[in-house]
Amino acid sequence: MLDDFLNQFLPSTVGGLVIGSIYALVALGYTMVYGVLRLINFAHSEIFMIGTFASLVTLTAIAPSAPVTGFALIGMLLLLMLVSAAASSGAAVVLETVAYRPLRKKGATRLAALISAIGASLFLQELFALVVIPWLTGKPGRNQASAPRYVARDTLFKIGNADVRLDHVIVVIAAVLVMITLDRVVNKTRIGRGIRATAQDPEAAVLMGVSIDNVVRVTFLLGGAMAGVAGSLYIMEIENTSYFIGFVLGIKAFTAAVLGGIGNLRGALMGGVVLGLIENWGAIFLGSEWKDVIAFTVLVIVLMFRPTGILGESLQKARA
Amino acid sequence: MSGARLGRVLALAAASSLVLAACAGGGGGGTGGGDSTTVKIGFMGDLTGENSAIVIPPYNGAKMAIDEYNAKNPKNKIELIKYDSQGKPDQATSLITKAVGTDKIVALIGPAFSGESKAIGGTLEENKIPSVSPSATNPGLAKNGWTYWHRVVANDDDQGPGIADFLIKAKAPKKAFVLSDDQEYSVGIAEAVTKTLKDKGVAVETDKFAKDASDYSSTVTKVKSANPDMIFFGGYYAQGGRLLKQLRDGGVTATFASGDGSLDQQLVSGAGAAAAEGAVVGCPCNIPSADVTGTLKTFFDNYKKSANADPAIYATEGYDAATAFIKAVEAGNTTSDAINNFLKTVSFEGVSKPIKFKANGEPENNDIFVYQVKGGVLKLLGPSASAKLEG
Numbered sequence: 001m002l003d004d005f006l007n008q009f010l011p012s013t014v015g016g017l018v019i020g021s022i023y024a025l026v027a028l029g030y031t032m033v034y035g036v037l038r039l040i041n042f043a044h045s046e047i048f049m050i051g052t053f054a055s056l057v058t059l060t061a062i063a064p065s066a067p068v069t070g071f072a073l074i075g076m077l078l079l080l081m082l083v084s085a086a087a088s089s090g091a092a093v094v095l096e097t098v099a100y101r102p103l104r105k106k107g108a109t110r111l112a113a114l115i116s117a118i119g120a121s122l123f124l125q126e127l128f129a130l131v132v133i134p135w136l137t138g139k140p141g142r143n144q145a146s147a148p149r150y151v152a153r154d155t156l157f158k159i160g161n162a163d164v165r166l167d168h169v170i171v172v173i174a175a176v177l178v179m180i181t182l183d184r185v186v187n188k189t190r191i192g193r194g195i196r197a198t199a200q201d202p203e204a205a206v207l208m209g210v211s212i213d214n215v216v217r218v219t220f221l222l223g224g225a226m227a228g229v230a231g232s233l234y235i236m237e238i239e240n241t242s243y244f245i246g247f248v249l250g251i252k253a254f255t256a257a258v259l260g261g262i263g264n265l266r267g268a269l270m271g272g273v274v275l276g277l278i279e280n281w282g283a284i285f286l287g288s289e290w291k292d293v294i295a296f297t298v299l300v301i302v303l304m305f306r307p308t309g310i311l312g313e314s315l316q317k318a319r320a
Numbered sequence: 321m322s323g324a325r326l327g328r329v330l331a332l333a334a335a336s337s338l339v340l341a342a343c344a345g346g347g348g349g350g351t352g353g354g355d356s357t358t359v360k361i362g363f364m365g366d367l368t369g370e371n372s373a374i375v376i377p378p379y380n381g382a383k384m385a386i387d388e389y390n391a392k393n394p395k396n397k398i399e400l401i402k403y404d405s406q407g408k409p410d411q412a413t414s415l416i417t418k419a420v421g422t423d424k425i426v427a428l429i430g431p432a433f434s435g436e437s438k439a440i441g442g443t444l445e446e447n448k449i450p451s452v453s454p455s456a457t458n459p460g461l462a463k464n465g466w467t468y469w470h471r472v473v474a475n476d477d478d479q480g481p482g483i484a485d486f487l488i489k490a491k492a493p494k495k496a497f498v499l500s501d502d503q504e505y506s507v508g509i510a511e512a513v514t515k516t517l518k519d520k521g522v523a524v525e526t527d528k529f530a531k532d533a534s535d536y537s538s539t540v541t542k543v544k545s546a547n548p549d550m551i552f553f554g555g556y557y558a559q560g561g562r563l564l565k566q567l568r569d570g571g572v573t574a575t576f577a578s579g580d581g582s583l584d585q586q587l588v589s590g591a592g593a594a595a596a597e598g599a600v601v602g603c604p605c606n607i608p609s610a611d612v613t614g615t616l617k618t619f620f621d622n623y624k625k626s627a628n629a630d631p632a633i634y635a636t637e638g639y640d641a642a643t644a645f646i647k648a649v650e651a652g653n654t655t656s657d658a659i660n661n662f663l664k665t666v667s668f669e670g671v672s673k674p675i676k677f678k679a680n681g682e683p684e685n686n687d688i689f690v691y692q693v694k695g696g697v698l699k700l701l702g703p704s705a706s707a708k709l710e711g
Contacts, residue, residue, distance in 0.1 A: 007545040008538075015537025142370075144558040146589050153569045163571065238534055240562050240590055248532045283538035289502055289528035291538065 005284055010162035012280040018168050018237065020276020021175035025230035026253035027260070027268035028182065029092070029223030035199040035263035036219045038110060039100065042117040045250020046124035047092050047224050051231020052241040053128070054087035055080045056147045057136050059235065067152035076150055077170065080235070081178075085228035092224025093217055095120055101213070129243040144242045147235050171233045178229050179269055182222060186265060191218050199263065255299050261309030270310060358397050359654050361386070361645055362425040364415065364440075365432030365455075366407030375407070375432040378454040378638025380627040382429050385642035387626065389650075396649050400642075405431060409439035416440045420447045426656045427451065427648075429641045432634075434458030441466050450660035452644050454637035457580075457604060462680045468660050470677050472640045472670065474604035474686035476505075479579055480512025482688030483552070483602035486704040487577055488520050490600075493549035495523045497574070499539060499563065500554035501531040509579045510554030517552075531555075536563050540570035548574050556581040561590015568595035575600060583607075583633065583691060585698060593696035600709065601691045601698065606636045606672035609700045619671045640670035673703070 026048050033041040058080055068076055099120040103113050133141035151170060155163040186192040191214075197205040198215045206212055234249075235241060252275060260271025275295055282294035302310060363382055365375035379402065386400045401423055405412040412431055419425045420443070428444065428451040431437045437456040444451050445466050452470045453461075459477040461469065474482070487493065496517050500510035510526070517524050525546045527539050543551065551567065551574050553560050560582040567576065568591070578587075580603035588596040608616040608631055619639065623631045648662040667676040676684035690707040691698045701707035 004542075004545070008541045011541040011544065012538055015535070015541060019535045019537065143586065144561070144590055146561070146592070149592065165569075238562065239565065239592070240534065242558075244532070245534065248530070248534075280538045280541075284542075287527050288533070288536070288539045288542070289530065291533075292530055 007161065008284045009281070010160040012284055013277065014159070014162045014164055014168055016277035016280035017273060018171050018276070019279075020256075020273035021172050022230050022234055022237075022272075023249070023253045023256045023275055024269045024272025025175050025178065025226045025233070026249060027257040027272050028179070028226040028265060030254050030257040031260075031262050031264060031268040032195075032219050032223045034257070036195060036216060037100070037104075037113075039113050040117065040254070041095075041100075041220075041223075042114070042250075043095055043099070043120040043124060044092075044223065044227060045246030045253070046121050046128075047088050047095070047246075048227040048231050048234075048249060048253075049124070049128065049241070049243065049246035050091045051084040051088040051228035052235050052245060053133070053136065053145075053231075054084040054228065055232040055235040056145055056241055058083045059147045059150060060137075062150075064148055064150045068150050069152070073151065077174070077232075077236070081174070081229050081232045084232035084235075085225040088228030088231060089221045089224035091124075092220040092227070095124075096216060096220040101216075104216075125243050125246075133243055141243060144240050147239045147241075149239060151236055167237055171237055174229065174233055178226065179265075182226065183265060185222065191215070195219055252295065255295060259299055259302055259309055261311040264309070264311050267309055267311035274310070356395050356397075357654055358399050359427075359649050360399050360401055360423060360425045361642075362401050362403055362419045362423070362428045362430070364403040364405050364412060364419075364428060364430035364436070367402060367404040369404075369406035369408075371407050371433070374455065374633050377627075377632040377635035378429075378432065378641070380623065380629075381631070381635040381638030381640075382454070382642035384623060384626045385639045385646060388622075389646045394650065396652075396654055398646065398649055400429075401425060403430075405436050407433050407436060409436045412436035412440050413443070416443050420449060425449065426654065427645050427659050429454065429638070429645070431456065434461060437461055437469075441469055444468055448656050448660070450645075450656060450663055452641040452663070454641045455605075455634040462682045466681060468656075470644075470663060470681040470683075472637050472644070472672065472675055472683050473634070474683065474688060476508060477512070478686040479602065479604055479688055480509045481516040482604075482686075482704050483577065483579060483690075484513045484516035484520075486602065486688065486690055486707065487550060487552070487575075487600070488517070488522065490707075490709045491550055491575055493517075493522055493575075495525075495546065495548045496550045496552060497543050497546055497548040498524055498526045498552045498554070499543075500526075500528055501533070501556075501559055502528055503531050503555070505581060506531075506555040508554070509581070510552065513552045513554065513579075531559070533559070534562055536566045537570075539563070540566050540572065543567060543572050543574075544570055550575045550577065553578045553582065557584040557587040558590060561587050561596070564591040564599065565595045577601070580604065583698065588693055588696055588698065596693045596696070599693045601693075602688050602704065603633075603691065604686070604688055605633050606687075606689045606703075607631060607633055607691075607700060608636065609698070612700060615669075615671055636670070636672035640672050640675050643668065643670060644675060 029044045099116050129141040137145050151167045154166050156166055157164050194210045194215045197210050256271035256275045257268045260267030278298050279291045279295050283291050363379055366372050386398050390397050403415040432455045434456040445468050450468045457476045459475040498510050498514045500506040514524050527542050560578055564576055577600040583601045583603045608620045644666055647666055648659040653659045653662045673685045673687050687703040690701045690704050692701055
């Protein structure tokens with residue numbers, strides 16, 4: 001047992017950081033929308049799925065015959081992340097306009113919005129399975145779609161017995177850079193101040209001249225862009241996707257958001273990484289089939305002692 | 321929607337049986353009342369539902385056998401009637417009532433799946449209708465004491481040990497790692513393989529993951545730290561492909577083997593051709609690839625002509641199931657009981673394997689066939705007893 005642990009601890013840590021970074025990026029979308037609207041956007045997992053397909057289709061069109069290197073690699077990463085971010089944020093804005101805005105205008109209950117979110121989630125999944133994926137890939141929509149490789153699996157360096165590969169480093173660095181950018185946008189810009197003001201007190205924010213519609217749209221746009229980047233990195237790392245890909249990952253990301261403290265940007269980051277690490281560490285002792293059980297047990301335990309998550313809600317408490 | 325489709329199928333079946341009845345009557349009158357008859361045989365399975373990809377090939381195989389037979393202009397022609405159960409036990413139950421009561425079939429090829437086979441086995445037994453399934457592999461089906469039920473494919477209990485024995489013979493592994501997801505089929509075959517390997521003195525470590533998993537980093541870490549000679553994966557091709565890719569990326573080079581759930585070209589497309597190269601897949605089914613020789617080659621060419629596609633899973637078994645009935649009819653048996661009695665003694669060289677039934681309806685020959693990925697394509701190596709791995 002101890003032997004297993006010593007052999008597997010460092011490689012598991014690397015794997016946990018990589019998948020945790022992707023959880024964290026997706027968790028940001030849940031947390032931002034919740035912070036502003038008090039709505040759990042269940043269709044966010046499909047926004048992530050759309051991001052994976054945007055990268056997959058672009059990558060298939062480019063069809064690199066061998067992994068690319070140097071500046072070409074950086075350019076390609078940026079291009080794919082931009083394409084995915086654009087597709088996902090576009091879809092998120094449309095989703096908000098069609099599925100949530102009309103309810104909000106009519107003053108519907110939060111429960112109605114939640115049902116609308118679940119409906120939108122199923123609608124998008126089936127739309128992709130039945131129409132979009134067959135059209136994009138020319139294959140049956142419920143098949144798994146595979147992307148060509150464009151990042152080599154070269155080991156860059158070793159930490160103990162753990163191989164740290166180029167693709168691992170790219171996922172973590174890209175996720176951190178994107179999150180720093182988001183943090184800057186929310187904390188330093190005018191629209192960011194609007195978001196924080198709305199999260200704190202929507203009515204007062206309106207009185208102060210904040211356009212709620214604008215703020216909500218930008219919130220969905222930013223959350224969608226994060227999910228798009230996550231989707232792009234997912235395609236780079238896992239190289240497979242399907243119409244159903246968002247389901248499990250979405251639940252994990254939502255868990256990460258709650259774990260870190262829903263409504264809190266840094267909490268989402270922390271929750272994602274913690275969840276990824278705990279899953280992989282737990283798997284060393286109990287086997288990989290226990291990953292989900294471990295993740296949700298930890299969630300329940302944390303919520304028992306800290307009902308607002310590890311860092312607590314803070315998007316609204318942050319000083320404007 | 322499925323109701324409307326069902327309606328159409330029924331209407332079609334009814335119409336075609338009317339037409340054929342008329343033809344048979346006319347023919348009988350014309351030749352002055354010989355005793356030639358048309359024998360009706362049903363085919364039941366999921367022909368339009370989500371798993372139809374594994375039922376259409378055996379249907380095509382069965383149809384091809386019967387068309388070939390009818391083309392010889394025999395005394396007793398055979399009419400094949402399809403019953404599209406969508407693989408659902410409840411639909412199979414209502415269809416079999418119609419098949420027996422209205423259409424008066426004398427024998428049934430199918431049902432294709434184990435669930436529907438279980439649901440209608442009792443009805444077939446009561447009405448004394450012999451059946452031969454090309455693809456139902458649940459071991460429990462042979463344990464009902466049915467005397468009219470048969471299959472031409474090895475069951476799931478044979479598959480795990482068959483694959484494990486083959487791997488021991490071909491690779492002589494000292495240490496194996498058995499992986500699976502948490503579905504019934506996957507766990508079952510993984511446990512069977514684990515048991516056989518352990519019984520033969522191979523050290524085995526195991527790990528499992530959820531059926532929707534896509535990140536296998538913790539599993540890869542475990543496999544890498546165990547450093548096995550061989551990996552067996554129990555599960556389906558989509559996950560097999562993702563897993564195999566991540567294992568190879570993680571630097572695991574051990575032989576990768578799997579069972580019939582992974583026998584699909586999507587295993588290769590999911591893993592990438594380079595990662596999938598050399599992977600071994602076992603299956604109770606015999607699927608000829610383009611490079612086969614002998615009777616399989618003839619089958620391959622004829623099937624390609626008649627079905628306009630390469631033979632896929634259970635195509636040869638569908639052909640053999642139909643041939644068992646054809647042999648019976650050829651020998652002058654046109655009633656259910658006579659055909660069933662004939663099946664007890666039938667013995668012939670089928671396309672998939674030699675066909676002979678045990679008293680409980682199981683095939684005498686329960687060969688597992690071995691496939692290997694070569695140049696990005698799954699290639700048939702032959703029955704596990706004689707197959708040789710390449711490379």
